[in-house]
Amino acid sequence: MRILGTRSVIAxxxxxxxxxxxxxxxxxxxxxxRGGEPLARRMANIEEHLQRxxxxxxxxxxGHARATIAAGGKRLRPLLVVLAAESAGGPALTPEGExxxxxxxxxxxxxxxxxxxxxxxxxxxxxxxxxxxVVEAAGRDAAIATxxxxxxxxxAELARNGDVLQLRALSDASSSLATGELxxxxxxxxxEVLVKRYMLRCELKTAALFxxxxxxxxxxxxxxxAALADALGAFARRIGLAFQLLDDVLDVSGxxxxxxxxxxxxxxxxxxxxxxxxxxxxxxRLATEDLSRLRGGSEAEALCDRIAATxxxxxxxxxxxxxxxxxxxxxxxCLPGGRSVLLDLVADAVVERFS
Amino acid sequence: MRILGTRSVIAxxxxxxxxxxxxxxxxxxxxxxRGGEPLARRMANIEEHLQRxxxxxxxxxxGHARATIAAGGKRLRPLLVVLAAESAGGPALTPEGExxxxxxxxxxxxxxxxxxxxxxxxxxxxxxxxxxxVVEAAGRDAAIATxxxxxxxxxAELARNGDVLQLRALSDASSSLATGELxxxxxxxxxEVLVKRYMLRCELKTAALFxxxxxxxxxxxxxxxAALADALGAFARRIGLAFQLLDDVLDVSGxxxxxxxxxxxxxxxxxxxxxxxxxxxxxxRLATEDLSRLRGGSEAEALCDRIAATxxxxxxxxxxxxxxxxxxxxxxxCLPGGRSVLLDLVADAVVERFS
Numbered sequence: 001m002r003i004l005g006t007r008s009v010i011a012x013x014x015x016x017x018x019x020x021x022x023x024x025x026x027x028x029x030x031x032x033x034r035g036g037e038p039l040a041r042r043m044a045n046i047e048e049h050l051q052r053x054x055x056x057x058x059x060x061x062x063g064h065a066r067a068t069i070a071a072g073g074k075r076l077r078p079l080l081v082v083l084a085a086e087s088a089g090g091p092a093l094t095p096e097g098e099x100x101x102x103x104x105x106x107x108x109x110x111x112x113x114x115x116x117x118x119x120x121x122x123x124x125x126x127x128x129x130x131x132x133x134v135v136e137a138a139g140r141d142a143a144i145a146t147x148x149x150x151x152x153x154x155x156a157e158l159a160r161n162g163d164v165l166q167l168r169a170l171s172d173a174s175s176s177l178a179t180g181e182l183x184x185x186x187x188x189x190x191x192e193v194l195v196k197r198y199m200l201r202c203e204l205k206t207a208a209l210f211x212x213x214x215x216x217x218x219x220x221x222x223x224x225x226a227a228l229a230d231a232l233g234a235f236a237r238r239i240g241l242a243f244q245l246l247d248d249v250l251d252v253s254g255x256x257x258x259x260x261x262x263x264x265x266x267x268x269x270x271x272x273x274x275x276x277x278x279x280x281x282x283x284x285r286l287a288t289e290d291l292s293r294l295r296g297g298s299e300a301e302a303l304c305d306r307i308a309a310t311x312x313x314x315x316x317x318x319x320x321x322x323x324x325x326x327x328x329x330x331x332x333x334c335l336p337g338g339r340s341v342l343l344d345l346v347a348d349a350v351v352e353r354f355s
Numbered sequence: 356m357r358i359l360g361t362r363s364v365i366a367x368x369x370x371x372x373x374x375x376x377x378x379x380x381x382x383x384x385x386x387x388x389r390g391g392e393p394l395a396r397r398m399a400n401i402e403e404h405l406q407r408x409x410x411x412x413x414x415x416x417x418g419h420a421r422a423t424i425a426a427g428g429k430r431l432r433p434l435l436v437v438l439a440a441e442s443a444g445g446p447a448l449t450p451e452g453e454x455x456x457x458x459x460x461x462x463x464x465x466x467x468x469x470x471x472x473x474x475x476x477x478x479x480x481x482x483x484x485x486x487x488x489v490v491e492a493a494g495r496d497a498a499i500a501t502x503x504x505x506x507x508x509x510x511a512e513l514a515r516n517g518d519v520l521q522l523r524a525l526s527d528a529s530s531s532l533a534t535g536e537l538x539x540x541x542x543x544x545x546x547e548v549l550v551k552r553y554m555l556r557c558e559l560k561t562a563a564l565f566x567x568x569x570x571x572x573x574x575x576x577x578x579x580x581a582a583l584a585d586a587l588g589a590f591a592r593r594i595g596l597a598f599q600l601l602d603d604v605l606d607v608s609g610x611x612x613x614x615x616x617x618x619x620x621x622x623x624x625x626x627x628x629x630x631x632x633x634x635x636x637x638x639x640r641l642a643t644e645d646l647s648r649l650r651g652g653s654e655a656e657a658l659c660d661r662i663a664a665t666x667x668x669x670x671x672x673x674x675x676x677x678x679x680x681x682x683x684x685x686x687x688x689c690l691p692g693g694r695s696v697l698l699d700l701v702a703d704a705v706v707e708r709f710s
Contacts, residue, residue, distance in 0.1 A: 118500075118503060122500075140476075141477040141536075141540050142537060144536075145473075145540065147499075148469075148536070149534055151503070151506060151529075152530035153531050155522065155525075155526035156523065156527055156530050159522045163519070164516075164517045164518045164522070167510065167514045167519070171511040171514050174503070174507040175511050177503070178504035178507050179504055181496075181499075181500040181503070182500045182501065185496050185500060250549050294526050325652055
């Protein structure tokens with residue numbers, strides 16, 4: 001069922017390290033292409049709207065916000081908003097209906113971007129999507145304020161849709177994002193993190209915004225209902241969960257050509273992810289390994305090798321694939337807009353990105 | 356007309372440095388006392404709600420958020436929400452009407468608290484309200500996430516009121532807060548900042564949330580209208596503007612017994628405020644003074660003295676007082692809930708805090 005090859009993209013780079021986001025974007029672009037002109041037009045409208053909103057505070061005020069948005073990304077979450085809306089029967093075929101869809105999709109991406117800007121401050125990251133991060137280009141203060149601005153703009157945009165249920169979906173998701181981040185900080189360097197706790201963190205940090213994207217889409221459909229929002233939201237939550245699991249596997253497995261960062265970056269930050277949790281269950285010496293004692297990249301890479309040797313990576317991957325299958329199986333066959341092949345393809349693209 | 360003495364509070368501290376927020380809180384408590392039992396009950400309900408909401412993510416997750424809220428503060432903005440609602444005729448006298456008022460007041464305070472937590476990260480502040488800041492107690496990462504959480508909770512709370520106009524008021528204000536912060540960073544150490552630009556910054560950074568507080572109050576009143584929201588919002592915006600101007604005067608004038616921080620702290624951060632702008636117009640040598648060359652507190656204090664010597668502080672104060680008078684004059688005599696003496700008193704308390 002995986003039809004979206006990313007390997008060809010990698011093969012074509014002539015040794016240059018490809019941007020992983022770019023790889024994923026290729027996969028999603030293929031999906032958009034399959035969706036035909038209406039989907040492509042919607043995604044273009046969302047892109048244009050994002051650029052406009054992020055620039056609205058006026059130059060040079062919103063320079064950093066604009067640069068963040070302009071730097072691009074996969075636009076996976078906006079795509080989920082649109083596909084969920086289409087699966088649920090589509091938005092009102094009026095300029096207002098179309099505008100509401102565009103604003104909701106933009107709002108989700110703005111929240112996502114705000115989180116990235118703040119995450120980069122926390123991680124002291126210098127590059128994202130091949131460009132200097134806001135914290136690198138403009139300093140910590142500007143980056144914190146820029147994240148806050150993107151965050152606020154998201155809610156201001158969505159408020160224009162005039163639907164409290166939409167606002168609730170987004171604000172619940174962004175509460176979850178922040179809680180997930182706090183939880184991850186608390187668990188940093190912990191000698192024991194339970195799988196259940198790790199999964200909760202992934203739900204909060206990643207899956208909640210995927211869910212909100214599909215909920216918003218369902219709410220925007222003329223034939224949308226609470227039941228549809230629940231069904232599409234549950235689908236997206238699982239996809240988001242698998243996305244995070246596979247991202248965490250990739251940190252351990254590499255290779256750097258796929259990820260654009262050294263193996264074990266999470267481990268060096270003290271972040272205990274599923275591969276390490278599973279490996280600790282299998283290897284008693286790993287169970288007593290203290291992440292805070294890791295000194296530099298080569299020690300982190302050696303730890304990655306030891307984790308891989310336990311077979312934990314395959315298990316974690318298998319777990320993620322099972323969640324994706326579950327998501328696809330649980331998606332109702334009878335959706336007002338027809339069962340969306342494209343949503344299935346997004347699910348596959350998430351798997352494909354990491355395999 | 357200023358009936359709320361704060362000097363007695365200072366006189367009674369036996370040489371200990373009083374917390375400036377505490378001084379202001381005394382003034383506001385006197386106002387609440389004048390409002391009688393219903394106002395006191397509402398403020399108590401808001402307080403209780405704030406504690407609950409900030410703890411809701413569950414221990415120990417929301418520990419920092421809870422500590423931030425528990426550390427208190429003047430609750431000036433929630434008071435504005437309540438007084439504006441009462442001036443506009445009062446909320447629906449039902450549990451739901453009362454609950455909506457409490458949620459809106461809490462939401463405004465949550466946004467304010469989120470901003471403080473992020474500001475403390477930016478300033479590397481160690482103490483606030485006499486307790487360690489989140490950044491000091493738990494580090495930068497936890498502080499950024501805590502601010503984001505408080506921010507998200509604000510919108511989640513307000514969304515429960517089911518009124519898009521309320522959400523728009525709050526999201527517009529929080530966009531303004533972040534933009535104001537960015538603007539201030541951009542202006543840092545600037546050799547020339549125009550009064551107009553400075554006032555814009557104050558509008559964004561401070562006045563916008565004051566305005567949102569009163570707008571929310573008006574929107575929550577049964578007899579509320581767009582015109583009332585505009586009138587009360589305009590009142591609050593002016594009060595917020597004067598509040599910021601006087602705060603900036605205090606940074607230069609001190610004394611430390613009033614502010615709890617050394618004179619010239621803003622100047623050391625490169626923040627160009629009205630006293631310096633006015634002083635630069637009067638003293639050619641100050642016009643060429645480069646803030647980035649200030650080395651430590653004693654140089655900053657010397658600069659404060661030079662600014663004071665130009666008479667710029669009196670002019671800035673006069674300007675702020677004029678704005679407060681303007682605010683009071685522009686407040687309609689005919690409000691559905693009767694012209695609020697208490698709103699007038701809040702205006703006076705703002706002046707009193709700084710004089």
